[in-house]
Amino acid sequence: MEIKVGRYRLRPFRRGDEPSIAENINDRKIERYTLNIPHPYGLKEARQWVDFNRRLARDPKATQVNFAIDLDGRVIGGLGMFRMNGHSAEIGYWLGVKYWGQGIVPRAVKALTRYAMKALGLRRVYAKVFPVNKASARVLEKCGYKYEGRMVKADVKHGRPVDALLFARTR
Numbered sequence: 583m584e585i586k587v588g589r590y591r592l593r594p595f596r597r598g599d600e601p602s603i604a605e606n607i608n609d610r611k612i613e614r615y616t617l618n619i620p621h622p623y624g625l626k627e628a629r630q631w632v633d634f635n636r637r638l639a640r641d642p643k644a645t646q647v648n649f650a651i652d653l654d655g656r657v658i659g660g661l662g663m664f665r666m667n668g669h670s671a672e673i674g675y676w677l678g679v680k681y682w683g684q685g686i687v688p689r690a691v692k693a694l695t696r697y698a699m700k701a702l703g704l705r706r707v708y709a710k711v712f713p714v715n716k717a718s719a720r721v722l723e724k725c726g727y728k729y730e731g732r733m734v735k736a737d738v739k740h741g742r743p744v745d746a747l748l749f750a751r752t753r
């Protein structure tokens with residue numbers, strides 16, 4: 583599956599993506615705002631990520647799907663849907679720091695949300711954001727997601743409970 587978003591493409595991760603994934607994701611500013619992206623993040627982590635997604639693509643029971651944000655064949659970011667159950671899904675995303683502030687992720691999130699609702703027939707797509715992550719909350723607002731409330735101690739980050747802001751788009 584592939585979705586064209588202006589100059590960018592959302593497409594599956596594949597072998598050969600490892601160097602551009604590692605180059606763009608290996609940043610504390612990305613680790614800080616996400617739950618499952620480690621730092622440092624090198625070729626080994628990128629290879630595990632690509633292999634994991636190749637296995638997912640072959641699994642008919644998969645409840646998760648991840649896309650690379652591809653610019654000219656290189657991975658500059660990623661976004662995915664997880665906890666997919668035929669009715670709803672959670673989304674998550676990241677973008678290489680040097681590409682921030684150009685509206686790339688909002689366009690990608692809009693396209694993925696449309697795909698989730700139109701092609702997959704989901705009624706609810708939601709995202710959880712750390713309260714300090716103003717940019718991500720803004721992305722979701724721009725994509726028509728509504729703020730639903732603060733989930734107190736929703737997750738654990740660096741060994742401590744952290745709150746999450748819940749946003750959702752429904753139809």
Ligand SMILES: CC(C)(COP(=O)(O)OP(=O)(O)OC[C@H]1O[C@@H](n2cnc3c(N)ncnc32)[C@H](O)[C@@H]1OP(=O)(O)O)[C@@H](O)C(=O)NCCC(=O)NCCS
Pocket residue numbers: 611612615616674675676677678681682683684685686687688709710711712715716717718720721
């Ligand atoms: C969040 C992220 C994906 C945004 O992607 P992007 O393509 O740069 O998004 P945008 O171009 O829309 O820029 C972010 C928006 O937030 C705003 N913003 C950024 N920092 C902000 C701050 N500290 N306070 C308020 N608004 C802020 C920007 O002004 C912009 O909004 P605008 O278009 O109304 O001016 C990117 O910053 C990222 O990868 N962050 C680290 C990983 C992450 O947070 N993932 C999401 C986890 S929930």
